[in-house]
Structures are given as C-alpha cells and as structure tokens.
Amino acid sequence: MRLVLRAGSHREVADGALEVAASPDTPRRERWQWDIRVFEAATAPNGSQRKGVPVSANLGRGDGSASRIEVRADAELVRPEIQVRSVGTGFDVKRELQEVVAVIVGSGSALAEGRHRLRELDALILEGDDPYFLRMEPGPDFDATVAVIRLKGTGSIGWVP
Amino acid sequence: MFIKNAWYVIASSDEIVHEPMKRTILGDDVVLYRKLDGGVVALDDRCAHRAYPLSAGRLVGDNIQCGYHGFEYNCAGICVRVPAQERIPERAVVQAFPVVEAHRWVWIWMGDPEKAAAVPVPDTHWMTDPAWDRVTHTRLFHSSADLIHDNLLDLTHESFLHQSTIGDEAVYENGITVEVDAQTVSVDRWMPGCHPSPLFEKATGLTLVDRWHTTEFQIPSLHVIHAGVVEPGGRREDGHLLTVLNAITPATENTAWYFYAFCRDFAVGDEAMNELLQQSLGEVLTEDEDALALQQERMETRPARLPDVLIAQDAGVAKARRILARMLAAEAKELANAGRLP
Secondary structure: OEEEEOHHHOEEOHHHEEEEEEEOOOOOOOOOOEEEEEEOOOOOOOOOOOOOEEEEEEEEOOOOOEEEEEEEEOOOOEEEEEEEEEOOOOEEEEOOOOEEEEEEEEEOOEEEOOOEEEOOOOEEEEOOOOOOEEEEEEOOOOOOEEEEEEEEEOOOOOOOO | OOOOOOEEEEEEHHHOEOEOEEEEEOOEEEEEEEOOOOOEEEEEOOOOOOOOOHHHOEEEOOEEEOOOOOOEEOOOOEEEEOOOOOOOOOOOEOOEOOEEEEOOEEEEEOOOHHHHOOOOOOOOHHHOOOOOEEEEEEEEEOOOHHHHHHHHHOHHHHHHHOOOOOOOHHHHHOOEEEEEOOOEEEEEEEEEEEOOOHHHHHHHOOOOEEEEEEEEEEOOOEEEEEEEEEOOOOOHHHOEEEEEEEEEEEEEOOEEEEEEEEEEOOOOOOHHHHHHHHHHHHHHHHHHHHHHHHHHHHHHHOOOOOOOOOOHHHHHHHHHHHHHHHHHHHHHHHHHHOOOOO
16 A cells, blocks of 8 residues: 655654654554654754653755654664655565555655656555555656655554554 | 635535525534525524525525524625614624635635635536536435545445446555545545446446546545556546546535536437446445445444544555644644634
C-alpha cells in the first residue's frame, strides 16, 4: 500500500514536532512499533520521554534552514535507518519484504512513480504487499532533497491504522 | 456531535415545493419550502411562540404561518405578524439557514452563517452536464454517517456484499494508494487485466478490462467516486467513465441521509440503461443500508474494550476519522471560546 501524506495532514504533537507517520496510527490500540517526526529546527531537543532509541538526520529545507527528522522504533521489532540525499536526475528505491519505506521531501519537489508529485514535507509511505520498487524523479524546479527512511522489521511489520 | 460549519445536502431539488416540508439533519428539524420565485427557504422548524412545528403550518405568499396561533415569519425567519396583538415581540425570530441550490441538490449550512459565504458548495456538475447521464436515489439509512463514510472508504466490501452487481475478487486482490490532505482523503485502486464487475459487464459488453475506482472524501459530507473500465492497456480518459456522488448528511447520531447519483459518460440518453442502473444500483444501496443497520446495532451493544481491528485497507477510514475528530474538536473549542456550548 502507498500512503501519500501531504504536509497539511501531519499532526502537531508535543515538543513542537510534527508527526508525519506512526504505526499504529491510532494510539494505544495496537502494540507501538515506530513513528517518524519532524522537528522544525535541527537543534531542537530530543523528545526524551518517548520510548525507543531515536535515529535522526538533518534535512535541508527550501528556505535554507534545516529540520530534524527523528525516527523512533521498538528495538525488538524494527531497525530504522535514515539517508538524506538529493534526487538529482532520479534514483530507485528497492524495498525488502518486511520493510516499510518512507520518503519525505525537505526542499524542492519530486515525482514518485511518475505520478505522485511530492512537495516540501509531503511524505510517501510504502508498506505491505506492494510496491517493492519506487522510482523517484526530479520535479520541475531546483534539485530536491529527500529523506529516505527504512524501517526493517525483525519480523512482520507494517503500517497499522 | 456534528460538524456544523460545512455544506450538507438536505434535499434533492424535486423534493422541495411550495408546501412546507420537514427534514431532520444534524439532530435539528428544519422546515423547507420554495418561494413564489422558486428560491428555497430553510428555517428552524419550531415556532418561537410555543415551539409548534412550522412545517405543520401553511404558506402565506412567501411567509410561513404557524398552524397553532398564526405567528407569521418571513424568509429570514423574522416574525412579521402576531394575529392576537399589534406588537411583535423582539425575540419572535426563528433561525434561517443559508442554502444553495446547485445541480439538482439543495445544500444547507447549519453552522455560523457568516462563514458560509467563504466556502463554495462542492462541485457536482455531473448531475446536470449534458455529456453525462445519471440515475439517483435518496435514502434514510439507519446507521450513523460515520459508518457510511467507512463503507465508502473501504470498497473491498463490494467483493462480499455486492457480489451480484458491482463486486468481485479483483477489488480486494489489488492494492490501494491512500492520499491524505488537510480536509480530503482519497483511496485509489487500480485493477489491471481483470473482468469488469457483473453490472459493468452487462452495461458495457466488455469482458476483459483495466479497471479503477478512486474515492475522494471531501470531509465531512461528500464522497466523489471516479471509476471506470477501459480495454487493457488503454488510457483511462478513453474508457467508460463513471462519477458516483455520495452526499452523506447525518440526520441523528444513528441515522443519516444518503443522496446518491451514479453519473456516466456512455449510453447517454439510453432509457433501457437508465432502468437497468436504477434498479441494480437501488439493490446495491439496499444491501448497504441493511448491512450498515446491522452493524450499527452491533456497535451499539459492543463492549468498549473491543474496538475495531483495522487493517491496512482501512488506511482511508482511519485517516478520515482522525480529520473528522480534529474538525469537531476545533468547532467545540471555537464555541467554548465564544462562551457558547457546542
């Protein structure tokens, strides 16, 4: 399944952060697996009360500033990784079985799968049975910077409503 | 609790005539009628004097007269005549609601009237576009509006509930793309190289197609489903196209009005096709209506410790619920800040 989460749909949470995606999406219903948050400033303090060991990276924004992407995960279930990169002339993302992939745009715009135009802070989540392959291409303006987040499951993981 | 600052369909155009008609929406009774010039009037259906329903009264020109003691209100809800005395009490006013009639549906705004002008009614031009034909239904469902929203956002139910008409295994076998914005949730399903649904096969004569449906929920009141079939490998725009309009208006907490229009860009003017679709889609709606009534009943008796077990296909459902909850909370906060109870 693909989830295209536009910047206007992200949820404001504590610490001035935006929750871009989480599993479960409905808190306290299923066992917590992971969440992805964006902190406006790269220097924002860590949300220390939250569980899970964070993995974070700074993501350049269109206005020249940087935000911090933070991924927390239940270490028993998920190993998170973040890679920040430019879209350049385009690149491919291959997803493994038992892996959730999230792409978040920091600056510029990018085209996913030739049809989903992603702009600043838009996110695309891939999970479940398909797709396992994603083509990212540049948008019409200046080069886009994106964060590619991989959530590797130690067992079966997914995005849970 | 209902979101009030939004446009909802309250009636189809042909339902409203120059006789008062009562309709309950968002928990409130509204009286509707047409003025002599054809314009639609919507007022709170309760006389300010002794709460008698105005819908049980009669029209005097464009004014409505209460059938109990004869208080007479103009189209703005202001009392203009009290038969038993000359003086008209200042508080003899009933609320008038903004209405817009567009493409054979009448929309009403039950919230802050000052906010209505800034928000256009959703686009439903397929209802009157001469390049399209359509069949329509109006139903009162005995389930909450939320259950209808859930039903429309997870169309895998078609494979089981509507096997003989619009559903088959292709629906649940193909994945979805869910897109979420501030006030819109869409669920797109692409079903390449499969049979059309039984009803579509009958309607188009095609047996192998690429097929799709995209539900766009314009929260809180309208689902627009763009669907179609095309010969395998063809472009969507060259196929047989459908736009299915589903306007959902809560009547009470556990009943909802369902205004349905199935619009197509093929076989336009074909009366036999209209009859086939009118009957078949009426059956589909009845299947939904019966199923959701059963679901409503079970949900009302379900222990709180047993919430829904949602799966990935419910992504649209979960996201829409969250947006609805956020909009409700925002309205409640705004009312509280203004010192009024929601």
